[in-house]
Amino acid sequence: MNTPTGRVIVSAAALSIALAATGCSTAPTPDGSGELAGASLIVGSKEFTEQLVLGQITALALENAGATITDETGLTGSATVREALVRGELDIYWDYTGTGWVNILGNTPSDLPDDLYGAVSEADAKNGIAWLEPANFENTYRIATSEQFASEHGIETMSDVAAYVKAHPTDGKVCAASEFIARDDGLPGVEHAYDFAFSEIVELDFNLIYTQIGDTCSFGEVFSTDARIPANSLRVITDDLGFFVEYLGAVTLRQETLDTYPAIADIFAPIAEALTIPTITALNGKVDIEGEDPRDVAEEWLLAEGFIG
Template sequence: MENLLETFNERQGDLWSELLNHLGISIFSLLIAMLIAIPLAIWVVRYPRVAEVGLQIAGILQTIPSLALLGLLIPLVGIGTTPAIIALVIYALLPIFQNTYLGISEIDPAIEEAADAFGMSKMRKLFKVELPMARPAIVSGIRTAMVLIIGTATLAALIGAGGLGTFILLGIDRNDMPLIIIGTVSAALLSIILSSFIRWFERAKLRHSIIGLVILIVLLGGGGIYSAYANRQQTVTIAGKLGSEPEILINMYKELIEDEDPDIKVELKPNFGKTTFLYNAVKNDQIDIYPEFTGTVLETLIEDDSIDTQGLSEEETYKQAKEQLQQQDQLTLLEPMSYNNAYALAVKDDFKKEHQLETISDLASIQSEIKAGMTLEFIDREDGLRGIEDLYDLDFETSSMEPALRYQAIDDGRVNLIDAYSTDSELRQYHLSILEDDKGLFPKYQGAPLMTTEFAHDNPQVVEALDKLGDKITEEEMQEMNYEVNVEDESAAEVAHDYLSENGLLEEEK
């Protein structure tokens, strides 16, 4: 509890900012969904067959996994708030459309006939009879949609839209339970408060309901949307994948750029998400720079399947990655850093000693005893589990896990083999040893800033600033910095600044 309160006090400012952002995105999405679903449901009441088709389509859209939907939207509309709002609107359509349609279509026909007998026009009958009678059902649909939106909006953090999901994703990645609790409880409380507020509309007069809804949207939703869209200025936007290491690197990028040219404003988007999200974002000019790895470029991002990374030196891997990026997407990969953050297989120190393990090949003698926990990305890669099974002729039980959870699993004894990166702080934290890749499966993974060739050409001062990191940072230094952030709870910005200062990379520090 003490740790939770301490984290809450430290993160109050960030929590308030992300809460408003989450609220703005959610209310704006709900408003759009209502403007689409309610009029459409009113129109199709007289056309039951069309209504059935509409319900089927809305139902199908809601079955699309949220992460997949966000991934599909990025190439079309980019990253940030826009794809998040589109996805949330899609998920909110079904409950609002369905409840509005059922609420009006199930009104007693005798009441409809009485309204016609009084000579009411269609519009007058709609507002005086049908909507008031259907209002409980409509409000119920809106409440369901709002709860759904609040929960789903946590994934918006994966594509740079912010919100309370930032706390949850960061907590999962760093195995920081207080962050997860703060994000989860805040989202739950927000859902309860808004659900209760919407329930008030069910009892209030229709005119008062409409006025109250407008006020809610303007006062609460307006602030979040305004912060998302207004006051934006020309900046260099740098994003990073999930984890402490990318966050440290992008903070280094920020300091180097602003130190080189104080007139440049740098905006950071840490814990942005998956590799493909970032790659599409930089291609579509949604971000300007992000740290990528040479091996990832050749294994994941380049479409040429004929490239073989096995046996390539660090220099050859970088040269291939740089040339292929330029040819395929007109992207530029700057000079890489020294350390090689390669894939690895890791076991507990005592397990290694007990079974006399030194190399991956040594696993062949105990593969029946192996219970592996690995990330889904590693399992599905040719330079991951697939390659290990083929090159080393191994076959063992494997479960897919989120990156942070696999370390907890091996520490608890639920698994005894995991995939890792050679600079992970958890190797030191959980007393793990890396097995030597004695057949040379894993490519070289040197980190380097990735940007469009056009951006590099137009911003030579940025390139000059970032090139200062070329051939800097050893594996030991990177692992130590990760340890300071993940285990000793130092901020990534402070760790980044300390390294740059101690190594004389900032002009003001020299």
């Protein structure tokens, strides 16, 4: 692997939008009825916008079915949320097939089965964790640059990025969040796959990256369903070697919880089907661009789709 001399990792101050676990509860349906009447469930999520929206969709859908919900959304980091689920500190949250395959199950990004969801759900069942049927959206990692920078330098693919950074190391700065910097399916893996290394890494809170691409950094980590990509005139760079793993969103919960409350699968099946890429991107944009509260966004969508009433 070609690593430039003097490469450094620059850390911005520990800026985190992670929400502290609130422990607040929402009431069940007023008459105590519903498929989950009498259930008490703890809903979690990771800290970024899409996860906050999905967490509130989950909480509201379960509440509508009669459950009493404790809101523990906004936890920092995939490992934190997963460990909380395994330990019984959470009952349910959304995760992604790529995270399941690489970070949870310990496989490599290059060792992908044809049916990633099937392989992840089957393997994780041995850990007592159930994966419900995935949604109709994928939110994978990508590298982006500004439209202006891409046009000026003819950058369309990650192979173009590798060649450009090798030839112009002073322009080889990338903005990324701590998790992406450390994950095998993130920065280390993509650098290895394309045989290059960014000359400098600026570690930022994920939500700051979008406005810093083209300013602090020539390149940056993004999520493919993020509405801030077009809002900030960014170009998502084509992963021409197919390095990035498929990240289908799916509800995860302990099997014992699903066995106790099998209606949970029925509740989320139509919700998952309705969550397409344009839909989740629009919901993310309502939070990140229009400044709406994730719970309000989730409730508005669920009501409009007829999933709650």
